[in-house]
Amino acid sequence: MLWVDKYRPHTLEKCTVHAQEAEHLKNLVSSGDCPHLLFYGPSGAGKKTLIMALLRDMYGAGAEKVKVENKAWKVEAGTRKIDLELTTVSSNYHIELTPSDVGFQDRYVVQEVIKEMAKSRPLTVDGVKGFKVLVLNEVDKLSKEAQHSLRRTMEKYSAACRLVLCCNSASKVIEAVRSRCLPIRVNLPSQEEIIKVLHFVSKKEGLTLPSAFAGRIALASQRNLRRAILSLEACKVQQYPFTDNQQVQVMDWEAYITEIANDIVNEQSPKRLFMVRGKLYELLVNCIPPEVIMKRLMLELMKKLDSELKHEVCHWAAFYEHRMQQGSKAIFHLEAFVAKFMSIYKKFLIATFG
Amino acid sequence: MAPMPGPSTQPWVEKYRPRNVNDVASQEEVVKTLRNSLETGNLPHLLFYGPPGTGKTTTALAIARQLFGPELVKTRVLELNASDDRGINVVRTKIKDFAAVAVGPGVSGYPCPPFKVLILDEADSMTEDAQNALRRTMETYSKVTRFCFICNYISRIIEPLASRCAKFRFKPLGREIMTDRIQYICREEGLSLDDEALNTLGKVSGGDMRRAITCLQSASRLFGSRISSENIISVSGVVPDDVIEKLLTSCRSGDYDKAQGTVTDIIADGYAVSQILSQLHDEVVRAEDVTDEQKARICERVAEADKCLIDGGDEYLQLLDVASNTMRALCNMPQESTYV
Numbered sequence: 239m240l241w242v243d244k245y246r247p248h249t250l251e252k253c254t255v256h257a258q259e260a261e262h263l264k265n266l267v268s269s270g271d272c273p274h275l276l277f278y279g280p281s282g283a284g285k286k287t288l289i290m291a292l293l294r295d296m297y298g299a300g301a302e303k304v305k306v307e308n309k310a311w312k313v314e315a316g317t318r319k320i321d322l323e324l325t326t327v328s329s330n331y332h333i334e335l336t337p338s339d340v341g342f343q344d345r346y347v348v349q350e351v352i353k354e355m356a357k358s359r360p361l362t363v364d365g366v367k368g369f370k371v372l373v374l375n376e377v378d379k380l381s382k383e384a385q386h387s388l389r390r391t392m393e394k395y396s397a398a399c400r401l402v403l404c405c406n407s408a409s410k411v412i413e414a415v416r417s418r419c420l421p422i423r424v425n426l427p428s429q430e431e432i433i434k435v436l437h438f439v440s441k442k443e444g445l446t447l448p449s450a451f452a453g454r455i456a457l458a459s460q461r462n463l464r465r466a467i468l469s470l471e472a473c474k475v476q477q478y479p480f481t482d483n484q485q486v487q488v489m490d491w492e493a494y495i496t497e498i499a500n501d502i503v504n505e506q507s508p509k510r511l512f513m514v515r516g517k518l519y520e521l522l523v524n525c526i527p528p529e530v531i532m533k534r535l536m537l538e539l540m541k542k543l544d545s546e547l548k549h550e551v552c553h554w555a556a557f558y559e560h561r562m563q564q565g566s567k568a569i570f571h572l573e574a575f576v577a578k579f580m581s582i583y584k585k586f587l588i589a590t591f592g
Numbered sequence: 593m594a595p596m597p598g599p600s601t602q603p604w605v606e607k608y609r610p611r612n613v614n615d616v617a618s619q620e621e622v623v624k625t626l627r628n629s630l631e632t633g634n635l636p637h638l639l640f641y642g643p644p645g646t647g648k649t650t651t652a653l654a655i656a657r658q659l660f661g662p663e664l665v666k667t668r669v670l671e672l673n674a675s676d677d678r679g680i681n682v683v684r685t686k687i688k689d690f691a692a693v694a695v696g697p698g699v700s701g702y703p704c705p706p707f708k709v710l711i712l713d714e715a716d717s718m719t720e721d722a723q724n725a726l727r728r729t730m731e732t733y734s735k736v737t738r739f740c741f742i743c744n745y746i747s748r749i750i751e752p753l754a755s756r757c758a759k760f761r762f763k764p765l766g767r768e769i770m771t772d773r774i775q776y777i778c779r780e781e782g783l784s785l786d787d788e789a790l791n792t793l794g795k796v797s798g799g800d801m802r803r804a805i806t807c808l809q810s811a812s813r814l815f816g817s818r819i820s821s822e823n824i825i826s827v828s829g830v831v832p833d834d835v836i837e838k839l840l841t842s843c844r845s846g847d848y849d850k851a852q853g854t855v856t857d858i859i860a861d862g863y864a865v866s867q868i869l870s871q872l873h874d875e876v877v878r879a880e881d882v883t884d885e886q887k888a889r890i891c892e893r894v895a896e897a898d899k900c901l902i903d904g905g906d907e908y909l910q911l912l913d914v915a916s917n918t919m920r921a922l923c924n925m926p927q928e929s930t931y932v
Contacts, residue, residue, distance in 0.1 A: 273809075280862055409901045552909070556909040
């Protein structure tokens with residue numbers, strides 16, 4: 239088992255990182271009931287951990303016995319019949335699904351499938367009707383129509399089910415849905431907290447972890463706890479006992495983007511652009527999301543620039559990333575950004591050095 | 593054991609929704625006109641518009657209840673809102689079917705005028721086609737059916753529909769009326785709220801009663817019966833003022849890397865960027881040491897970024913661009929670089 243999963247806190251009391259949020263959540267469910275919840279925060283902050291711990295607190299250990307199913311639905315939409323397939327993770331008490339997996343048909347999932355699930359209410363031992371919890375991942379990736387359908391579902395079936403929504407950016411969830419939920423912001427843990435967790439993990443594993451090295455792992459993880467623990471494990475495989483000046487492994491795709499950034503700064507020509515294009519393609523086919531590439535590439539380029547140019551570059555990065563979201567083929571916009579950067583940089587070089 | 597939904601599950605917004613037109617807070621003109629038509633039992637087609645949480649739906653439901661009484665409401669009133677499918681097909685079948693049926697006898701004790709009421713909530717999200725299809729329906733069945741449109745933006749209702757209705761504008765609720773109502777709910781629910789928290793609640797909700805009540809209920813669920821100003825801020829999703837202040841300070845410094853660092857921190861803390869933009873906008877417009885030209889430059893980019901976010905743009909890049917633009921404006925750097 240990976241350390242990330244092994245040392246994930248399973249109950250709200252054991253949460254060391256978001257202790258305060260956990261405490262509030264505990265108060266919230268202590269009466270046996272909760273409103274709809276919306277967890278938002280960057281990835282690796284611990285949203286899922288909090289949700290699972292919350293479910294366990296509400297339902298006991300039964301909530302952890304999950305089964306993964308691939309379910310198929312037939313939905314009638316007007317005259318057409320639509321087949322949907324969706325992977326769900328469920329226990330007796332909760333169902334977890336990612337409606338955005340079905341792409342543009344997500345509306346039907348929200349309208350029909352959730353409705354269907356919400357209709358069957360679980361019975362308690364004494365025959366009273368309880369409620370189910372529906373965990374929806376990546377609500378920010380849902381289409382606007384699907385989000386609009388969600389609000390009715392939330393009101394209509396509020397007696398039979400509670401929705402727990404989970405997303406990265408709250409800006410992309412429509413106001414109407416947000417206002418119906420209790421928002422819970424989950425921030426990334428601070429460096430100190432990450433170091434503390436790293437020490438905790440290595441103590442449990444019986445390893446000695448030099449403080450300086452722990453600090454470097456925490457720094458390289460960019461406050462992402464999941465990443466920090468993964469890279470600790472990777473470092474352990476690579477070399478143990480740890481030394482103070484041991485290299486923290488960078489992700490290979492990040493190293494690759496650094497390489498691309500170097501290529502761009504070293505030469506600005508159509509030939510180089512063509513070469514960069516090939517490399518960007520390489521990243522895309524390896525399933526690195528284009529917006530992540532764009533962000534990383536911008537940050538790498540920034541490191542090599544005068545402050546005068548930085549404003550300009552960050553503006554164009556935002557501009558082309560927006561275009562990318564509206565368009566359908568990411569490579570065009572990534573390439574456009576690179577070309578724009580080359581043009582700005584070349585002009586800057588000519589103006590400065592002649 | 594599965595937990596039981598207790599009586600506390602009912603949202604307070606529903607629990608404290610006024611049942612009588614006279615109880616609707618702060619909309620005197622609207623209430624006066626409507627009371628008149630309640631007495632005579634005559635109702636024109638209605639169009640309610642105004643910002644969210646000002647009592648539009650409440651008023652519409654209260655009228656229906658007062659006209660027909662709790663029993664007859666079920667058959668005489670149909671409420672459709674945006675989450676119902678309201679394409680052109682629904683207008684052609686469901687709405688028409690409801691509008692066309694003749695009414696039965698009334699019950700005693702209520703005016704029970706001989707018509708039905710069709711409430712179309714959030715009418716501004718109906719497609720233009722659907723609205724067009726309604727035009728004729730409205731006229732043909734005006735004998736037996738009154739329409740009540742509810743919307744936030746009257747400009748999104750097509751003119752032919754708007755001109756067939758009596759229009760009522762609902763204005764945002766004043767601070768005092770809001771405070772009264774909140775204090776009333778606090779008394780009923782046994783909460784204690786100090787003046788500062790009350791003030792924050794008023795500020796956070798900006799005249800939106802529903803938002804204020806939802807906030808209050810969430811806070812009471814999370815933090816118990818003693819609620820402070822910070823508690824309100826943390827459940828409302830509003831970004832604390834010092835975060836915005838920090839962003840502005842780093843922009844004033846003229847140091848790009850510092851601004852980038854601040855933006856990275858903000859994103860890592862998980863604040864919603866759309867919220868930050870709206871608060872940044874407030875802060876900038878209010879600032880006294882910023883010239884009009886600077887304000888204009890900043891606001892223009894904030895508006896663009898807001899649109900980009902709605903289109904699904906990346907939060908980090910958009911906020912970074914806004915910060916960089918704000919810095920250029922505040923430090924009087926040229927808008928356009930010479931190298932483009």
